[in-house]
Amino acid sequence: MLSRTRAAAPNSRIFTRSLLRLYSQAPLRVPITLPNGFTYEQPTGLFINGEFVASKQKKTFDVINPSNEEKITTVYKAMEDDVDEAVAAAKKAFETKWSIVEPEVRAKALFNLADLVEKHQETLAAIESMDNGKSLFCARGDVALVSKYLRSCGGWADKIYGNVIDTGKNHFTYSIKEPLGVCGQIIPWNFPLLMWSWKIGPALATGNTVVLKPAETTPLSALFASQLCQEAGIPAGVVNILPGSGRVVGERLSAHPDVKKIAFTGSTATGRHIMKVAADTVKKVTLELGGKSPNIVFADADLDKAVKNIAFGIFYNSGEVCCAGSRIYIQDTVYEEVLQKLKDYTESLKVGDPFDEEVFQGAQTSDKQLHKILDYVDVAKSEGARLVTGGARHGSKGYFVKPTVFADVKEDMRIVKEEVFGPIVTVSKFSTVDEVIAMANDSQYGLAAGIHTNDINKAVDVSKRVKAGTVWINTYNNFHQNVPFGGFGQSGIGREMGEAALSNYTQTKSVRIAIDKPIR
Numbered sequence: 045m046l047s048r049t050r051a052a053a054p055n056s057r058i059f060t061r062s063l064l065r066l067y068s069q070a071p072l073r074v075p076i077t078l079p080n081g082f083t084y085e086q087p088t089g090l091f092i093n094g095e096f097v098a099s100k101q102k103k104t105f106d107v108i109n110p111s112n113e114e115k116i117t118t119v120y121k122a123m124e125d126d127v128d129e130a131v132a133a134a135k136k137a138f139e140t141k142w143s144i145v146e147p148e149v150r151a152k153a154l155f156n157l158a159d160l161v162e163k164h165q166e167t168l169a170a171i172e173s174m175d176n177g178k179s180l181f182c183a184r185g186d187v188a189l190v191s192k193y194l195r196s197c198g199g200w201a202d203k204i205y206g207n208v209i210d211t212g213k214n215h216f217t218y219s220i221k222e223p224l225g226v227c228g229q230i231i232p233w234n235f236p237l238l239m240w241s242w243k244i245g246p247a248l249a250t251g252n253t254v255v256l257k258p259a260e261t262t263p264l265s266a267l268f269a270s271q272l273c274q275e276a277g278i279p280a281g282v283v284n285i286l287p288g289s290g291r292v293v294g295e296r297l298s299a300h301p302d303v304k305k306i307a308f309t310g311s312t313a314t315g316r317h318i319m320k321v322a323a324d325t326v327k328k329v330t331l332e333l334g335g336k337s338p339n340i341v342f343a344d345a346d347l348d349k350a351v352k353n354i355a356f357g358i359f360y361n362s363g364e365v366c367c368a369g370s371r372i373y374i375q376d377t378v379y380e381e382v383l384q385k386l387k388d389y390t391e392s393l394k395v396g397d398p399f400d401e402e403v404f405q406g407a408q409t410s411d412k413q414l415h416k417i418l419d420y421v422d423v424a425k426s427e428g429a430r431l432v433t434g435g436a437r438h439g440s441k442g443y444f445v446k447p448t449v450f451a452d453v454k455e456d457m458r459i460v461k462e463e464v465f466g467p468i469v470t471v472s473k474f475s476t477v478d479e480v481i482a483m484a485n486d487s488q489y490g491l492a493a494g495i496h497t498n499d500i501n502k503a504v505d506v507s508k509r510v511k512a513g514t515v516w517i518n519t520y521n522n523f524h525q526n527v528p529f530g531g532f533g534q535s536g537i538g539r540e541m542g543e544a545a546l547s548n549y550t551q552t553k554s555v556r557i558a559i560d561k562p563i564r
């Protein structure tokens with residue numbers, strides 16, 4: 045009797061502790077009042093197999109509003125065992141549901157999802173501004189592209205074609221495109237909802253299932269939007285969302301034997317690392333990485349228009365844009381004139397509360413990012429770059445940085461070579477086309493380039509010679525859902541959007557039929 049009591053004691057303590065944990069666990073949904081006064085229900089659990097659940101180890105992390113440095117809410121943090129559960133759910137959903145439904149079913153679900161994003165567009169934009177710090181102006185632009193892109197993916201879902209190949213009269217040969225299986229998707233914090241759509245859209249259109257990890261700092265919009273997947277008719281397990289750290293969730297996804305592909309957007313350093321981890325299981329990998337994109341102004345351009353474009357190219361989304369036009373090259377004959385116009389225009393941009401309808405540039409996403417940017421200001425100054433405007437924190441609360449222009453830079457300075465990922469631009473002078481092409485191409489990156497000129501021949505010539513995945517002529521940061529986007533060089537592998545994105549999510553199977561009675 046005594047020994048039985050002794051044996052039971054530790055078990056009952058464990059039972060009591062488990063019960064306590066169960067009842068003291070963080071909620072799976074919380075009401076949040078947005079800075080615009082609107083209240084909504086924010087899911088805070090991991091989204092696995094169509095349900096919001098607590099992480100197995102009950103770990104959580106706080107989400108901070110970068111505009112006021114206050115806590116928004118607490119979200120569950122996934123660990124390796126949660127990844128394994130989500131991957132198993134995605135694998136089952138792939139085999140038993142999503143890869144075998146008619147393509148029209150996938151198309152309809154993506155159209156529904158696009159409609160739902162449109163229906164909730166103001167809430168989604170406000171969540172994004174609160175979580176990321178970007179101005180409502182930018183967030184509304186993101187959400188508009190999200191619904192257009194999901195609809196575009198829906199349109200592709202029943203148009204995944206193979207080929208018939210002429211292999212002679214004794215055979216009939218064709219190829220078909222099949223989905224890959226479970227796709228691991230790792231996204232950054234600069235465009236949380238847009239990246240969610242760029243990742244899940246093409247994967248779902250082609251019959252794959254996904255386990256997606258949002259960035260630690262910005263998990264809210266992906267969690268909110270994913271509950272719309274069910275309403276849209278996407279079965280449980282097809283989309284799974286795991287907030288958590290890159291080192292734990294990202295690594296496990298990249299190494300998991302049942303994950304057949306990793307799609308990543310983020311820094312070049314992390315992209316390189318993911319490629320190495322994914323190599324052990326020979327996963328397909330697409331990478332959308334960093335950049336240091338040139339924006340070239342020729343003397344014959346419409347200078348006022350060019351100035352607006354180059355400012356938009358760097359200060360849009362607080363400079364947290366992989367293809368930001370962060371190196372400006374101005375032809376020598378108009379150098380001082382354009383620089384003065386750029387200074388005046390930059391100083392006219394309103395910085396501050398993302399919910400102020402007149403604000404163009406909101407907060408940087410995190411304290412870490414704020415300090416990284418301010419460190420680069422010091423680097424530029426110590427290298428001898430001339431500060432034209434900005435170069436300091438804006439206000440004392442919230443992670444705001446003044447739009448900053450450095451002129452008279454030298455091409456070997458760190459401020460010209462390295463990605464800052466903030467509202468800081470360098471300006472250099474050139475005289476000839478050959479000279480500016482050499483300067484523009486002197487980079488490990490090759491994501492985008494801008495050309496501003498009224499000479500169509502020059503524009504076409506330079507667009508052919510510049511090493512970049514996207515070239516904008518007399519415009520910048522101008523995206524369309526059907527136009528492929530991605531990098532040359534160390535800016536990445538593969539393309540997002542357009543038909544090109546879909547081919548990253550299929551594999552080709554060739555079928556050759558021997559014919560007894562040859563075709564004549």
Ligand SMILES: NC(=O)c1ccc[n+]([C@@H]2O[C@H](COP(=O)([O-])OP(=O)(O)OC[C@H]3O[C@@H](n4cnc5c(N)ncnc54)[C@H](O)[C@@H]3O)[C@@H](O)[C@H]2O)c1
Pocket residue numbers: 230231232233234257258259260288289290291293294295298309310311312314315317318332333334335365366416463464465
């Ligand atoms: N190209 C882009 O769109 C982009 C986006 C975000 C950041 N950046 C650049 O990266 C710099 C650093 O930002 P960061 O530290 O958040 O970027 P990051 O590349 O470390 O993070 C991007 C995503 O990768 C995940 N991740 C991190 N380590 C991982 C790992 N070992 N395995 C798998 N996933 C991992 C993160 O959790 C996040 O979801 C920025 O200053 C900027 O220059 C570029």
